[in-house]
Amino acid sequence: MTLTTALLFCVVALAAIATPGPTVLLALSNGSRHGVRRALPGMLGAVLSDFVLVGAVALGLGALLAASEFWFSMLKWVGAAYLAWLGLRMLRSRGGFELPEADAAFTANAGESRRIFFKSFLVAVTNPKGYLFCSALMPQFIDPTAAQAPQYLVIGLLFAGLDMLVMLGYAFVGARAVRLLTQSATRWIDRTCGAMLLALAGSLAFYRRGST
Secondary structure, eight states: OOHHHHHHHHHHHHHHHHSOOHHHHHHHHHHHHHOHHHHHHHHHHHHHHHHHHHHHHHHTHHHHHHHOHHHHHHHHHHHHHHHHHHHHHHHTOOOOOOOOOOHHHHHHTHHHHHHHHHHHHHHHHTOHHHHHHHHHHGGGGSOTTSOHHHHHHHHHHHHHHHHHHHHHHHHHHHHHHHHHSOTTHHHHHHHHHHHHHHHHHHHHHTOOGGGO
16 A cells, blocks of 8 residues: 555545544543543443454455445344434533543442443444445555555554544544533533434434435
8 A cells, every 4th residue: 555545545535534423423422521641441342343444354244245235234223223222312411521530430330331331332333324334435545456454454543543533623622612611511512422423323323325
């Protein structure tokens, strides 16, 4: 993979990642509720899912979803149901910003960190649109005459790095919004993100493979 190809991939991928989707909405909500530092587990969960997506594309699993109505529908309905469940929970949020002031408090809340991590991870890996999108995008930047595994590794690192930067930005915006406005802003950020997650769940429920 040449430097020009890598830079072009970064531009295209950044445009797609920066568009508000489930994981960046969770980063925004987690940032407003917990602060940027304690929102990091969710971002790491999303980054891990990025490597799963890239690995799936490299192994041809994205093509399998594109060809199999059964597996596509299974993943689609699981993802839509999970997004809807998260959206409803966030709509019922009472807000409440938690200041991460002490390392001891952060360590004591390891269970919450794991929950945030797996929430973001599951949101991403149960979304068939991610597999189909990556299957359509990433092979275009792969040189078929060269070894493919190193190229997919580079693409995975670039994609995950860009995703992390974008989520950090969303989490920072959420955290700053709460501090600059009022404590009740957390509740409205959660409810807004919850409504958007419900909308995304609805769009995923009606999503068809041919619309990729």
